Amino acid sequence: MAGYYGPGIYRTECGYYIRESEKMITCEGIEEHTICGTRFKTEEDKFEFQKKHCYKNGERCKHAKLLDRNYGN
Numbered sequence: 001m002a003g004y005y006g007p008g009i010y011r012t013e014c015g016y017y018i019r020e021s022e023k024m025i026t027c028e029g030i031e032e033h034t035i036c037g038t039r040f041k042t043e044e045d046k047f048e049f050q051k052k053h054c055y056k057n058g059e060r061c062k063h064a065k066l067l068d069r070n071y072g073n
Helices: 041-055 062-071
Strands: 019-020 024-028 035-039
Touching: 024 041, 024 062
Parallel strands: none
Antiparallel strands: 019 024, 024 035
16 A cells, blocks of 8 residues: 555564555565565554564564574574
């Protein structure tokens, strides 16, 4: 969605985050030159996920943990 400016855009601390839309978060993909989208049923579901995993001091999501292992972190 062009011009989407939800609260996650300003609060996300994860280095793998690329962008988001109303019900989707797009992050760096597992393979080189790829991206990965996580789609949610509702915008509220997306915000809850972001609060738990994407914002400062949040627990890393499974995708971020996998990317951490790929990069040796």
